[in-house]
Amino acid sequence: MKTALWPLQKALVQRWGNDKRLPNVYDHVPNNASKPYIAIGEPIVTPLETKTSYFEEIPFTHHIYSDYSGKKETYDIMNDMLKSLSSAPLQIEGVFYLQKYTVEQVNVITDIDNTTYHGILRIRYYIGGH
Numbered sequence: 001m002k003t004a005l006w007p008l009q010k011a012l013v014q015r016w017g018n019d020k021r022l023p024n025v026y027d028h029v030p031n032n033a034s035k036p037y038i039a040i041g042e043p044i045v046t047p048l049e050t051k052t053s054y055f056e057e058i059p060f061t062h063h064i065y066s067d068y069s070g071k072k073e074t075y076d077i078m079n080d081m082l083k084s085l086s087s088a089p090l091q092i093e094g095v096f097y098l099q100k101y102t103v104e105q106v107n108v109i110t111d112i113d114n115t116t117y118h119g120i121l122r123i124r125y126y127i128g129g130h
Helices: 005-017 072-086
Strands: 024-026 037-043 046-049 054-066 096-110 117-129
Touching: 005 024, 005 037, 005 054, 005 072, 005 096, 054 072, 072 096, 072 117
Parallel strands: 024 037
Antiparallel strands: 037 054, 046 054, 054 117, 096 117
């Protein structure tokens, strides 16, 4: 069995990229990217395999960057990401499917430049495999 990392990331980028409420979504942020935007962050995979089934827990960190004067835009984007995720079942290609997800962390900090608000949204995805 192979990991669901790439199929999950593709499904998330497609879902959020097609949602008109959300800004651009990047795996690799281009130098000329304008804020706000969402950057796909760091995943961790914990495989859970039995004789008859395969599952993965994937905590995935997503980053939101905003130069809005205050945290509101970042909060709104994180809420819209969660709304989008729960709007319909997430279609993951191949043998994988999303069983459920849980929000583990929601945080907004001021970046080192003192003008960028950095949202950190950590979601744990529970993925099954056929």
